[in-house]
Amino acid sequence: MAKLRLLTFNIAHARGALPVHQGLRSAAKLRSNLLKIARLIQRLDADIIALQEIDENSRWSGSFDHLTFLREHTGLRHGAHGVHNRRGGRYHLNYGNAFLSRWPVHHEDTVPFGRGTVGEKGFQFVEIDTPAGRLPLVNIHLSHRSRALRLRQVAHLMRYLAEQHARRSAHWRTPALVCGDFNNPSHKPDATATLLGYFEQTNNYTLLPKAGRTFPSAWPAWALDYVFLPEECREPRAEIVRSWLSDHRPVLVEFSLP
Numbered sequence: 001m002a003k004l005r006l007l008t009f010n011i012a013h014a015r016g017a018l019p020v021h022q023g024l025r026s027a028a029k030l031r032s033n034l035l036k037i038a039r040l041i042q043r044l045d046a047d048i049i050a051l052q053e054i055d056e057n058s059r060w061s062g063s064f065d066h067l068t069f070l071r072e073h074t075g076l077r078h079g080a081h082g083v084h085n086r087r088g089g090r091y092h093l094n095y096g097n098a099f100l101s102r103w104p105v106h107h108e109d110t111v112p113f114g115r116g117t118v119g120e121k122g123f124q125f126v127e128i129d130t131p132a133g134r135l136p137l138v139n140i141h142l143s144h145r146s147r148a149l150r151l152r153q154v155a156h157l158m159r160y161l162a163e164q165h166a167r168r169s170a171h172w173r174t175p176a177l178v179c180g181d182f183n184n185p186s187h188k189p190d191a192t193a194t195l196l197g198y199f200e201q202t203n204n205y206t207l208l209p210k211a212g213r214t215f216p217s218a219w220p221a222w223a224l225d226y227v228f229l230p231e232e233c234r235e236p237r238a239e240i241v242r243s244w245l246s247d248h249r250p251v252l253v254e255f256s257l258p
Contacts, residue, residue: 001234001256002132007046008179008225009250010141011037012053013061013095017217017244023060030062031069037245038073041100044241044252048128049076049100050139052181056081056094067098076100082110082124082139087117097124097139097180104129107168111160113143113153123157123180125164132257133173136164140180142191150184150191158198173257174232175203181248185223192226204231208238214249227253234258 014030014037015022022030041049051070055061071079084096096112099105106129112122123140140157143149161176169175178199184190186207199205206229213220220240225248229236233255241250 001258002130003254003256004048004130004132005044005046006048006050006177006179006227006253006255007041007044007250008050008052008139008227009037010052010181010225010246010248011066012246012248013055013058014066015061017247019247021060025061027062027064033245034066034069035073038070040241040243040245040250041070041074041076046252047102047130048137050137050179051098051100052139052141054081054095054098056083056096058093058095059091060093061095063092067100070100074100076102078102078104080105080108080124080126082108082122084110084112084122085117085120093118096122097141099124099126099128099137099139101128103131106134111156113156121153125160127168127172130173134171135174136168136172136176138176138178138180140178140182142181142183144183147184147190150182151194154191154195158195175230177230177233178228179226179251181225183224186226196228199228199230205229206231206233206236208236208253209240209251210238212240214240214251216247217244217249220249224248225251227251229253229255232257
């Protein structure tokens with residue numbers, strides 16, 4: 001059985017845990033915090049990392065590619081940006097989600113939920129060629145603004161996954177694994193619970209972590225960050241990692257594929 005370790009982490013534009021906007025941080029401080037994130041990824045020995053609020057090229061966070069920086073300092077060769085907020089000009093803002101991986105990314109697609117140029121959310125779909133087979137994964141960041149908006153966003157994801165399953169699943173080792181920052185706890189009648197109900201119509205999905213809170217990292221009061229695993233992922237276990245490198249705590253999941 002192959003064991004895999006998946007990490008989901010909202011890195012908050014590398015600004016750190018304190019409520020100080022990234023635009024007020026120096027480039028040196030941002031790089032220092034990204035280096036600490038890279039060391040955390042190495043220490044956790046994660047195989048696939050799903051990152052939210054990661055910048056490709058944004059004025060407010062140093063105007064450099066944060067994913068390239070993490071690739072260089074983790075030694076993980078493969079990755080893909082899922083930029084869902086794009087803004088050019090003098091105050092450029094290009095950021096979103098990203099995957100970092102020990103293994104090649106076979107396919108990538110990015111789906112913004114709208115056309116905003118500040119604060120736009122979305123999801124990223126990839127297929128990664130692992131030693132256990134090709135895994136489809138989704139990295140998502142839902143809105144914090146309202147339940148109604150999150151429900152529309154997760155409905156968009158469900159339609160998309162149904163389309164991808166019909167077109168591409170013949171080559172998948174499992175149904176899609178979904179992770180990210182959902183901005184709502186699973187016990188509320190909100191987007192996380194809605195998505196779990198959708199998955200359970202066709203597969204015995206596990207939602208992790210089953211307990212614990214992830215936000216804010218200094219004194220967690222809410223569970224916002226999750227991983228959905230299909231039943232093909234055996235012996236799953238999850239850990240909310242004690243970390244103060246962002247305002248979110250990362251979630252690490254380990255599972256086996258027979």
